[in-house]
Amino acid sequence: xxxxxxxxxxxxxxxxxxxxxxxxxxxxxxxxxxxxxxxxxxxxxxxxxxxxxxxxxxxxxxxxxxxxxxxxxxxxxxxxxxxxxxx
Numbered sequence: 151x152x153x154x155x156x157x158x159x160x161x162x163x164x165x166x167x168x169x170x171x172x173x174x175x176x177x178x179x180x181x182x183x184x185x186x187x188x189x190x191x192x193x194x195x196x197x198x199x200x201x202x203x204x205x206x207x208x209x210x211x212x213x214x215x216x217x218x219x220x221x222x223x224x225x226x227x228x229x230x231x232x233x234x235x236x237x
Contacts, residue, residue, distance in 0.1 A: 202231045
């Protein structure tokens with residue numbers, strides 16, 4: 151994970167090959183001066199779903215796990231943020 155979303159986008163747009171840009175596999179640059187892997191477009195996309203969905207919580211006295219809609223694939227489209235994210 152990069153230090154900030156801004157840094158992640160900068161690194162993303164410096165990737166030269168489409169296969170590295172659009173994959174979920176981390177891209178390790180060939181530049182020996184860079185020690186951090188670049189995040190792909192898909193990994194940033196997936197992270198956004200998790201960040202907007204919120205943390206997993208367990209309500210007191212209840213065994214059900216609650217998450218925001220964006221982090222649950224089956225109901226993500228019910229969250230208005232989903233549509234801004236996929237515009």
